[in-house]
Amino acid sequence: MFTNTKLAxxxxxxxxxxxxxxxxxxxxxxxxxxxxxxxxxxxKIQVTGSRIKRADLEGALxxxxxxxxAIDFSGQTSVADLxxxxxxxxxxxxxxxxxSSAQGVSxxxxxxxxxxxxxxxxxxxxLARSPSTGSSQDLNGIPAAAVERIEILTDGAxxxxxxxxxxxxxxxxxxxxxxxxxxxxxxxxxEREGGDREEGSLIFGASSDKGSMLGGVSWNxxxxxxxRDFPWYSxxxxxYSQNFRDYNRTDASWxxxxxxxxxxxxxxxxxxxxxxxxxxxxxxxxxNFASVSADEASTGNVGFFMNSRYEINxxxxxxxxxxxxxxxxxxxxxxxLAFVDxxxxxxxxxxxxxxxxxxxxxxxxxxxxDADPTVGSNxxxxxxxxxxxxxRDGYVDNYLQxxxxxxxxxxxxxxxxxxxxxxxxxxxxIGRNYVVIPIAEQYMNExxxxxxxxxxxxxxxxxxxxxxxxxxxxxxxxxVFGSVQFDLFDMEGGTAVAIVGGEWRDILYSxxxxxxxxxxxxxxxxxxxxxxxRQASAAFVEAVFPVQDDLEVTAAxxxxxxxxxxxxxxxxxxxxxxxxxxxxxxxxxxxxFRAPTLDILTQKESFSADSVRDPQHCLAVGLAETCSDQIxxxxxxxxxxxxxxxxQFALGLAYEATEWLDFSLDYFNIQINNRIxxxxxxxxxxxxxxxxxxxxxxxxERNQFGEIERIVRGFGNxxxxxxxxxxxxxxxxxxxxxxxxxxxxLTVSYTQKYDVDGxxxxxxxAFPQYRGVxxxxxxxxxxxxxxxxxxxxxxxxxxxSEYLPVPHWITxxxxxxxxxxxxxxxxxxxxxxxGKDPILxxxxxxxxxxxxxxxxxYGRIVYARYTQSF
Numbered sequence: 015m016f017t018n019t020k021l022a023x024x025x026x027x028x029x030x031x032x033x034x035x036x037x038x039x040x041x042x043x044x045x046x047x048x049x050x051x052x053x054x055x056x057x058k059i060q061v062t063g064s065r066i067k068r069a070d071l072e073g074a075l076x077x078x079x080x081x082x083x084a085i086d087f088s089g090q091t092s093v094a095d096l097x098x099x100x101x102x103x104x105x106x107x108x109x110x111x112x113x114s115s116a117q118g119v120s121x122x123x124x125x126x127x128x129x130x131x132x133x134x135x136x137x138x139x140x141l142a143r144s145p146s147t148g149s150s151q152d153l154n155g156i157p158a159a160a161v162e163r164i165e166i167l168t169d170g171a172x173x174x175x176x177x178x179x180x181x182x183x184x185x186x187x188x189x190x191x192x193x194x195x196x197x198x199x200x201x202x203x204x205e206r207e208g209g210d211r212e213e214g215s216l217i218f219g220a221s222s223d224k225g226s227m228l229g230g231v232s233w234n235x236x237x238x239x240x241x242r243d244f245p246w247y248s249x250x251x252x253x254y255s256q257n258f259r260d261y262n263r264t265d266a267s268w269x270x271x272x273x274x275x276x277x278x279x280x281x282x283x284x285x286x287x288x289x290x291x292x293x294x295x296x297x298x299x300x301x302n303f304a305s306v307s308a309d310e311a312s313t314g315n316v317g318f319f320m321n322s323r324y325e326i327n328x329x330x331x332x333x334x335x336x337x338x339x340x341x342x343x344x345x346x347x348x349x350x351l352a353f354v355d356x357x358x359x360x361x362x363x364x365x366x367x368x369x370x371x372x373x374x375x376x377x378x379x380x381x382x383x384d385a386d387p388t389v390g391s392n393x394x395x396x397x398x399x400x401x402x403x404x405x406r407d408g409y410v411d412n413y414l415q416x417x418x419x420x421x422x423x424x425x426x427x428x429x430x431x432x433x434x435x436x437x438x439x440x441x442x443x444i445g446r447n448y449v450v451i452p453i454a455e456q457y458m459n460e461x462x463x464x465x466x467x468x469x470x471x472x473x474x475x476x477x478x479x480x481x482x483x484x485x486x487x488x489x490x491x492x493x494v495f496g497s498v499q500f501d502l503f504d505m506e507g508g509t510a511v512a513i514v515g516g517e518w519r520d521i522l523y524s525x526x527x528x529x530x531x532x533x534x535x536x537x538x539x540x541x542x543x544x545x546x547x548r549q550a551s552a553a554f555v556e557a558v559f560p561v562q563d564d565l566e567v568t569a570a571x572x573x574x575x576x577x578x579x580x581x582x583x584x585x586x587x588x589x590x591x592x593x594x595x596x597x598x599x600x601x602x603x604x605x606x607f608r609a610p611t612l613d614i615l616t617q618k619e620s621f622s623a624d625s626v627r628d629p630q631h632c633l634a635v636g637l638a639e640t641c642s643d644q645i646x647x648x649x650x651x652x653x654x655x656x657x658x659x660x661x662q663f664a665l666g667l668a669y670e671a672t673e674w675l676d677f678s679l680d681y682f683n684i685q686i687n688n689r690i691x692x693x694x695x696x697x698x699x700x701x702x703x704x705x706x707x708x709x710x711x712x713x714x715e716r717n718q719f720g721e722i723e724r725i726v727r728g729f730g731n732x733x734x735x736x737x738x739x740x741x742x743x744x745x746x747x748x749x750x751x752x753x754x755x756x757x758x759x760l761t762v763s764y765t766q767k768y769d770v771d772g773x774x775x776x777x778x779x780a781f782p783q784y785r786g787v788x789x790x791x792x793x794x795x796x797x798x799x800x801x802x803x804x805x806x807x808x809x810x811x812x813x814x815s816e817y818l819p820v821p822h823w824i825t826x827x828x829x830x831x832x833x834x835x836x837x838x839x840x841x842x843x844x845x846x847x848x849g850k851d852p853i854l855x856x857x858x859x860x861x862x863x864x865x866x867x868x869x870x871x872y873g874r875i876v877y878a879r880y881t882q883s884f
Contacts, residue, residue, distance in 0.1 A: 062077050062135070062138075062165040062166075062167045062183055062185040063075040063077055063167045063169065063171055063174060063183070064174065064556065064558075064568065064570075065138075065174060065497060065499075065513050065515065065554070065556055066499060066511055066512075066513050066556055066558055066568075074566065074568055074588035074589055074590035074600045074601070074602060075167060075169050075171075075588060075600070075602060075664075076167070076168050076169055076600075076664065076666055076678065076680040076741060077165050077166065077167050077168075078102075078165070078166045078168065078743060078761065079163055079164070079165050079166075080096070080100075080163060080164040080165075080166070081162075081163045082161070082162055082163060082189075084759075084789065085158075085161065085163075085164075086831075086841075087789065087791060087798070087800040087802070087829060087831075088802065088827075089802075089827055089829055089843050089845050089875075089877060090158075091158060091200065091202065091211055091213040091234045091877075092120075092153075092154070092158050092234050092315065093153050093156045093158055093161060093164075093186065094109065094120030094121075094122075094153035094154055094156075095120075096158075096164070097122045097153060097164070097184065098120070098122070099787065099804060100166065100761070100787065101741075101761045101762055101763040101785040101786050101787055102124050102125065102166055102168055102182065102741075102763050102785075103122060103123055103124065103785070104123070104124070104125050104126040104763060104765060104781070104782065104785060105123060105126035105780065105781050105782070105867065105868060106123065106865065106866075106867035106868035106869070107120075107121045107122055107123035107129060107867055108120065108121040108123070108129065108867060109121075109310070109866075109867070110154075110310060110311040110312075110313045110343050110345070111308075111309075111310055111311055111345070111866060112307060112308040112309075112310070112311045112345030112346055112347050112408065113307070113345065113347040113406075113408075114345075115146065115147075115485075115540075115541055116144070116146040116147050117146075117311050117343050117345045117408050117410050117443070118146065118152075118154065118311070118313065118341060118342065118343030118410035118411075118412055118441075119144050119146050119147060119150070119152045119154065120152060120153045120154050120313075121150050121151070121152070121153065122134065122153060122184055123181075123867075124166075124168070124181035124182040124184070125168075125181045125182065125682075125684065125737055125765075126737070126765070126768065126781060127180060127181035127684070127686070127735070127737070128181070129147075129149075129150035129151070130149045130150050130178060130608065130611065131178060131179075131180040131181040131608055131686075132150075132178070132181045132182060132183075132184065133151075133171070133175055133177075133178040133179040133181075133182070133183045133184070134151040134153065134183075134184045134186070135175070135183060135184065135185040135186065136156065136185075136186050136188065136337075136416070137185075137186070137187060137188055137335060137418075138185060139418065139435060139493070139495070140175065140176075140178075141155070141156075141186075141437075142414075142416075142437040142439050142489050142490075142491045143439070143489050143523075143611070144412070144439065144441070144489065145412075145439055145440065145441040145487025145488055145489045145523070145524070145525060146410070146412070146441050146443070146487060146525075147613065148487075148489070148523055148525060148544065148611055148612055148613025148614075149611040149613050149614070152341075152412065152439075154313065154315055154339075154341040154412065155315075155317075155337075155339045155341060155412065155414040155439070156186055156317075156337075156339070157215075157230075157231075157232035157315070157317030157318075157319050157337065157339060158213070158215070158232055158234060159198065159215030159217055159230055159231075159232035159317075159319075160188045160189060160230065160232060160317070160319040160337070161186055161187070161188060161189070162187045162188060162189040162190070163187050164184065164185070164186050164187070165184075165185040165187065166182065166183070166184050166185075167182050167183040167184075167185070168182045168680070168682065168741055168763075169182065169602060169604070169662070169664050169682065170182070170586075170604050170606040170660060170662040170684065171183045171586075171604075171606075172572065172582075172584035172586075172604065172605070172606030172607055172660070173554070173556075173570040173571060173572045173584040173585055173586035173604055173605070173606070174554070174556065174570055174572065174586070176517075176550075176552055176572060176574045176584075177574060177582075177607060177608055177609040177657075178608055178609075179606060180606045180607075180608055180658075180660045180662075180684065180686060181684070188319065188321055188335065188337075189217070189219075189228055189321070190226065190228055190321045190323070191219075191221065191226060191228070192217065192219030192228045193219050193220060193221055194218070194219060194883060194884050195216070195217065195218045195219075195883070195884040196215075196216075196217045196218075196230075196881065196882070196883045196884075197215070197216050197217075197881070197882045197883075197884075198213070198214060198215045198216075198879065198880070198881045198882075199213070199214045199879070199880050200212070200213040200214065200841075200877060200878060200879030200880070201213070201877065201878060202875050202876065202877035202878075203875070203876055203877075204239075204872040204873060204874070204875050205849050205872065205873030205874040205875070206239060206243050206244060206871070206872065206873055207239075207240070207243035208237050208238055208239040208240060208243060209236060209237055209238075209239040209310070209872060210236070210237045211234065211235065211236045211237075211875075211877070212233075212234065212235050213233065213234040213235075213879070214232070214233050214234075215230060215231065215232040215233070216230055216231050217229070217230035218230060223325075224324060224325050225322065225323055225324035225325055225331075226322065226323050227320070227321070227322040227323075228320070228321050228322070229318070229319060229320035229321070230318070230319060230320075231316070231317065231318050231319075232315075232316075232317045232319070233314075233315060233316045233317070234314070234315050235312070235313065235314040235315070236312060236313050236314070237312050238308050238310070238311060238312040238344060238345070238346070239308060239309050239310045239871075239872075240306075240307070240308050240309060240346075241304045241305075241307050241308065241309040241863075242304060242305050242306075244309065244863070244871055245851070246851070246854055246863055247304060248304065248863075249281070249300070249302040249304060249305065250300070250301065250302050250303040250304035250305070250307075250348075251283060251300035251301075251302075252300060252301045252303050252348070252351075252399065253268060253298065253300070253397050254301060254351035254352075254397045254398065254399050255275070255280050255299040255300055255301035255397065255398070255399045256270065256271045256274040256275045256280055256299040256301075256398065256399070256465060256466060257269060257270060257271065257298050257299050257396070257397045257398075258271050258363075258364055258394045258395065258396045258397075259394060259395045259396075259397075260289070260365060260376065260394045261393075261394075261395070263289065266289070267285075267287040267288055267289065268285070268287075268288065268298055268397065269285075269288040269289045269291075269296075269297070269298060269364075269376075270282060270285075270288065270291075270297040270298050270299040271299065271362075271364050271371050271396070271465060271466060272291065272364060272371050272372070272373045273370060273371050273466055274299070274371055274465055274466025274467075275297075275299035275466075277466075277468055278401050278468050279301055279302040279303075279305055279306065279401065280299055280300070280301055280302075280399075280401070281299070281300050281301075281302065282297050282298075282299060282300075283297065283298055283299070283300045284296065284297055285297055285298035289375065289376060290375060291373050291375050291376070292373050292374055292375045301348065301399045301401070303347075303348035306346065306347075306348055306349075306405050307346060307347050307348050307405075308345050308346045308347070309862070309866075309871065310871075311343045311344060311345035311408070311410075312343060312344045312345075313341065313342070313343050314341060314342045314343075315339065315340070315341045315342075316339070316340050316341075317337065317338065317339035317340075318336075318337070318338045318339075319335075319336065319337045319338075320334075320335075320336045321333075321334070321335050321336075322334050322335075329423055329424045329425070330421065330422070330423040330424075331421070331422050331423075332419070332420070332421050332422075333419075333420050333421075333422065333433075334417070334418065334419045334420075335416075335417075335418045336416065336417050336418075337414065337415075337416040338414070338415050338416075339412075339413070339414040340411065340412070340413050340414075341411075341412045341414075342409075342410065342411050342412070343408075343409075343410040343412075344407070344408070344409055344410075345407070345408040345410075346405050346406070346407050346408070347405065347406040347407075347408070347538075348399070348405060348406065349399055349400050349401045349402075349403055349404060349405055349406060349447065349538075350399075350400045350403055350406060350447065350448050350449040350480075350536075350537045350538035351397070351398065351399050351400065351449075351537055351538050352398055352400070352449060352451050352454060352455075352537035352538075353395060353396075353397060354395070354396050354398060354451070354454065354455050354458055355393055355394070355395050355396075355455070356393065356394060356395075356396060356455075356458050356459050357393050357459055358393060359459075360458060360459045360460075360461060361461035361464065362396065362458045362459075362461065362463075362464065362465045362466075363393075363394055364376050364394070365377055365394060370464070370466070371465075371466055396458070396465065398458075398465050400449045400454065400479070400480075400537070401468055402468050402471050402476050403447045403448075403449055403476055403479065403480045404446075404447040405447060406445060406446070406447050406448060406538055407445070407446045407447060408443065408444070408445050408446075409442075409443075409444045409445075409446075410441065410442070410443045410444075411441070411442045412439070412440070412441050413438075413439070413440045413441075414437075414438070414439050415436075415437070415438045415439075416435070416436075416437045416438075417435065417436050417437075418433060418434070418435040419433055419434055419435075420432060420433025420434075420495075421433060427500070427501060428498055428499070428500045429498065429499040429500070430496075430497075430498050430499075431495075431496065431497050431498075431499075431515075432494075432495065432496030432497070433494075433495060433496075434492075434493065434494050434495075435491075435492070435493040435494075435495070436490075436491075436492050436493075437490065437491040437492075437493070438488075438490045438491075439488070439489045439490070440486075440487065440488050441485070441486065441487040441488075442484075442486055443484065443485040443486070443487070444482065444483075444484055445482065445483040445484070445485075445539065446482050447480055447482075448480060448481050448482070448483050448536050448537065448538055448539055449479055449480055449481075449536070449537040449538065450479060450480065450481050450530060450535055450536065450537075451535050451536070451537045452535050453478065453479050454479050454537070457475065457479060462475055463475055463476075463479065481528075481530055481536060483527075483528050483530065483531050483536055483539060484527075484528045485525065485526065485527050485528070485531070485541075486524075486526050487524060487525045487526070488522060488523065488524040489521070489522075489523050489524075490521070490522040490523075491519055491520070491521050491522075492519065492520045493517065493518065493519045493520075494517070494518045495515070495516070495517045495518075496515055496516060497513050497514065497515025497516075498513065498514055498515065499511065499512070499513040500512060500513075502557065505559060505560050505561060505562075506560070506561065506562050506563070507560030507561055507562045507563045507564070507565065507566065508560035508563075509560070510557060510558065510559045510560065511557065511558050512555065512556065512557040512558075513555070513556050513557075514554070514555050515553075515554055515555075516551070516552060516553045516554070517550075517551065517552045517554075518549070518550070518551045518552075519549070519550045519551075520547075520548075520549055521547065521548045521549070521550065521612070522547050523544070523545055523546060523547070523548070523612040523613065523616070524544075524545035525543055525544045525545055525613065526543050526545065527541065527542060527543045532618070534620065534621055540620075541620070542617060542618045542619070542620040543617075543618050544612070544613050544614075544616045544617040544618060544651075545612075545616055546578070546612050546615065546616035547577075548576060548577055548578050548612055549576075549577040550574065550575070550576050550577070550609075551574070551575050552572060552573065552574045552575070553572070553573050554570065554571065554572040554573075555570070555571050555572075556568065556569070556570040556571075557569050557570075563592075564591060564592040564593060565589070565590070565591050565592075566589070566590045566591075567587070567588070567589050567590075568586075568587070568588045568589075568590075569585075569586070569587050569588075570585070570586040570587075570604075571583070571584070571585050571586075572584045574607075574609070576609055578612075578615060579609070579610060579615070579655070579656070579657070580656075580657075582607040582609070582657055582659075584604070584605050584606055584607060585604065585605055586602065586603070586604035586605070587602065587603050587604070588600065588601065588602035588603075588604075589601050589602070596669060596670045596671070597667065597668070597669050597670075598667060598668040598669070599666075599667050600664075600665070600666050600667070600668070600680075601663070601664065601665050601666070602663065602664045603661075603662070603663045604661075604662055604663075605659065605660065605661055605662075606659065606660040606662065607657045607658065607659050607660065608657060608658050608660075608690065609657045610655045610656070610657060610690060610729070614651060614652070614655065614690075614728070614729045615651055615652075615655065616651055617649070617650070617651045617728075618651075619648055619649065619650050619651075620648070620649045621646070621647070621648055622647045622648075622649060624644065624645055624647040624694070624695040624696075624725065625642050625643070625644050626642070626643065626644075626645055626695050626696050626699055626722070626725075627640070627641070627642050627643075627696070627699075628643075628699050628703070628722060630703075630716070630720040631643060631645070631716070631720060631721055631722045633720070634716075634717075634719040634720040634721040635721055645695065645722045645723075645724075645725060646723065646724050646725070647695045647724075647725040647726075647727055648724065648725070648726050648727070649727055649728050650711070650726055650727070650728045651728065652709075652710070652711035652712070652728045652729055652730055653711060654709075654710035654711040654730075655690070655711070655729055655730065655731065656688060656731050657688075657690075658686055658687065658688045658689050658690045658731065659686070659687050659688055660684060660685060660686045660687070661684075661685050661687070662682065662683060662684040662685070663682075663683050664680055664681060664682045664683070665680070665681045666678060666679060666680030666681065666741075667679055667680075673747075674746055674747050674748055674749075675744075675745070675746050675747075676744075676745050677742065677743060677744040677745065678741075678742070678743045679740065679741070679742050679743075680740065680741045681738070681739070681740055682737075682738060682739060682740075682741065683736075683737075683738040684736070684737050684738070685734060685735070685736040686734060686735040686736070687734050688731045688732075689731065689732060689733050689734060689735055690729055690730075690731060691729065691730065691731075691732065691733070692728070692729050693709060693712060693727050693728065693729070693730055693732075694727065695725045695727055698712055698713075698714050698725060698727055699714055699722075699725075702714050708730075709730025709731055709732050710730065710731075711726070711728070711730060712726050712727055712728065712730055713725070713726045733770065733771040734769075734770075734771060734772075735768075735769070735770050735771075736767060736768075736769045737765060737767055737768045737769070738765075738766050738767045739763065739764045739765040739766045739767070740762075740763075740764045740766065741761075741762070741763050741764075742760065742761065742762040742764075743759070743760070743761050744758075744759070744760040744761075745757075745758065745759050745760075746758040753794065754792060754793050754794030754795070755792075755793050755794075756790065756791070756792050756793075757790075757791045757793075758788070758789065758790050758791075759787075759788070759789045760786065760787070760788045760789075761786060761787050762784060762785070762786040763784065763785050763786070764783065764784045765781070765782075765783050765784065768781055777810055777817065778810055778812075778817050779809070779810060779858060780809045780810070780811065780820075780856055780857075780858045780865050780868060781809060782806050782807035782808065782809050782822075782868070783807045783808060784805075784807035785805065785806055785807060786803075786804075786805045786807075787802060787803070787804050787805075788802065788803040789801075789802050790802070790803075796832055796833045796834070796835070797830065797831065797832055797833070798829075798830070798831040798833065799828075799829070799830050799831075800827070800828070800829040800830075800831075800843070801826065801827070801828055801829075802826070802827040803824065803825075803826055803827075804824065804825045804826075804827070805822055805823070805824045806822060806823040806824075806868060806869070807822050808820060808821060808822050809856065809865075809868075811855055811856050811858075812858075813855075820853055820856055821853070823850070823852070823853055823869060824850070825845070825846040825847075825848065825850050826846070826847050826848060827843065827844065827845045827846065827847065828843055828844050828847050829841060829842070829843030829844075830842055830843065837882065837883040837884070838880065838881065838882045838883070839879075839880070839881040839882075840878075840879075840880055841877075841878065841879040841880070841881070842876075842877070842878045842879075843876070843877055843878075844874055844875065844876045844877070845872075845874070845875040845877070846872065846873065846874050846875060847874060848874070849873045849874040850873075851871070851873065852864035852865070852869035852870060852871050853865070853869060856868070856869070
């Protein structure tokens with residue numbers, strides 16, 4: 015992993031990047047007059063952050079490169095895992111997990127600004143979004159074996175690439191120049207039970223004077239990991255088990271249903287507020303969901319890819335890239351649950367003397383006429399877990415088809431590039447053993463289904479209560495693109511160059527839930543369908559002005575238009591100054607935007623009974639002003655949603671101090687305005703009560719008495735987010751002669767500020783102030799020995815009403831590779847060789863034992879890999 019640091023290195027880097035095919039340059043050749051040598055051998059290539067092809071790789075923008083060697087030495091088997099561990103993935107990122115609507119998705123989250131603000135490109139063209147989210151891209155669709163290098167631009171790039179590039183850009187460059195056959199097989203095992211991994215690939219390539227072709231297949235898999243197999247496992251205590259509440263009693267609280275709790279994964283927990291039973295005990299029932307739930311879903315990926323290029327004549331060539339990938343995931347979650355009201359005569363009502371769960375202490379001799387009349391005089395509510403239906407199992411299959419065909423030509427010195435692309439992404443999400451609530455309510459009231467009997471409920475009854483739910487998603491994108499690059503005029507430092515181009519994309523998005531889920535009658539599932547079409551067009555211009563030999567200015571402007579909401583214009587200006595051959599100073603200013611995504615613009619209205627605290631409402635319904643009460647809320651697609659905008663600037667330097675030391679240091683500042691965010695009912699009530707305006711399209715509706723009758727919520731625009739910090743990239747290279755060579759790379763990302771609406775999040779959230787990776791490679795004879803040190807900085811966690819510090823987290827990786835004389839490579843290694851556990855009690859949502867996005871619970875991972883080239 016490294017950042018380019020000097021113009022004089024451009025020949026070496028071009029060779030390493032595969033920009034010059036079939037070229038062998040010795041150290042003596044590199045020592046020749048650089049101007050003459052570069053003119054002869056360096057062809058122009060395109061670097062992330064600019065569409066202009068040029069020979070100089072060190073531009074005015076900070077770009078970090080992870081080459082193929084660094085990918086292999088990382089020990090990672092997938093693009094997703096590799097990027098998750100980079101220092102720029104500041105707060106961690108989403109990975110496959112059970113119980114999530116995006117179970118099979120892996121994301122990148124640059125600067126902690128969110129996956130929807132981190133743009134992923136493949137060979138300079140945007141990867142289509144995942145149908146599971148509609149707002150972010152899925153890294154699981156990229157075959158690891160197809161990757162030549164990864165370029166990470168840590169500066170905003172909306173002026174070049176359009177929407178979503180506020181946090182930065184990840185450009186995955188696929189392999190193109192390869193002759194022969196390469197086979198790779200590998201396996202890994204984690205310290206815990208489960209989670210075993212496999213990887214493999216077969217690549218073939220051929221080239222001639224007129225063209226080249228490279229293709230291959232790649233696969234990897236990781237088994238499911240259950241929460242019960244971790245050493246920190248503890249029983250879950252969900253209230254959704256076998257509890258009831260009699261609202262007609264003054265001492266009403268959730269109380270264990272007698273003779274129903276102590277079976278299977280149900281268990282009794284002392285609970286002071288519960289009603290005292292005939293034995294004089296106060297208990298509730300818990301359900302140990304952690305004993306059956308997966309901590310991490312299984313994943314698998316199989317991909318076929320092919321890249322080809324053919325020179326039609328001296329001036330024109332045609333190229334084509336194809337990728338077909340299938341990824342799959344399996345997750346398991348605890349059985350379905352529901353909140354059900356049962357009437358007085360139901361056998362499932364513990365206050366009914368004829369019920370098998372009756373306890374005399376729960377009878378209605380203590381009936382309170384002043385209690386809440388809305389439930390019914392003798393009805394009770396039950397929080398129930400339908401354990402007899404079995405665990406909720408989720409099966410997700412994602413399919414990606416990506417085909418691009420383009421032409422490049424030279425017309426009297428004008429470089430022309432145009433082509434077409436079709437990208438089809440499809441998701442099948444199947445969930446088994448979900449409960450149909452209306453049927454369950456009917457059966458519970460009739461006594462056809464008994465809440466406390468896991469063994470005697472007939473299979474026919476159980477089957478008629480449950481459903482297999484489905485969710486089928488599509489995200490299809492057809493694209494036409496073109497550009498022309500030409501010289502403008504001569505300047506003191508050389509010839510000014512400009513590129514003018516345009517893009518047009520036709521997008522179809524569909525996220526279709528089954529009819530029962532759309533109707534809101536499925537217990538243990540949420541969400542609703544969405545879908546629509548969008549046409550997006552863009553025109554852009556970019557120009558490089560070599561003002562002097564040591565001073566260069568780049569300007570870019572892009573206008574994007576969306577058929578469903580409007581247009582945005584993004585400018586950018588950057589400057590590069592070379593006071594010496596060894597030093598580059600750079601600065602940039604740009605404006606960016608993020609367009610509202612189709613999932614939130616087209617989602618169907620869905621109902622939710624939200625619990626809120628509002629004194630005016632509580633008093634209006636006859637409750638204490640501190641009450642928590644459920645109100646009717648409706649989540650909508652906000653027709654007034656606008657794009658959010660950003661302003662960002664960066665300052666930096668790249669310096670080659672000696673032949674064995676070079677580094678870059680860059681400062682960034684990003685401010686997001688008119689921020690797109692999801693608003694809860696509680697947030698809208700707080701805005702109203704503090705005299706603030708609600709986002710357009712949302713409302714809190716009260717009757718004449720002040721009671722909340724309806725809340726309309728969803729995504730809206732409000733507030734600002736500002737972040738700033740430093741990125742350090744340092745490289746050393748020591749030649750020890752007969753004792754080998756040592757190469758080192760250190761990347762550190764430091765976040766100085768992360769403010770939301772003026773309030774710092776660094777000391778009050780799971781946001782590490784810094785992340786770093788130190789890579790060390792020692793090569794001697796036929797052996798390469800790699801040692802990587804990964805550090806995640808201090809964070810904070812909420813404990814009660816105060817935030818407590820969380821220490822940094824350091825892991826070490828070791829790898830040894832033997833380069834055999836028969837063109838084979840034997841690799842063995844261990845990631846997290848010390849078996850360090852994640853830091854517990856750090857999940858900001860409180861739903862897991864640790865921060866699942868930031869850490870992992872694998873412990874030590876040992877692996878072996880064999881690579882054979884022919």
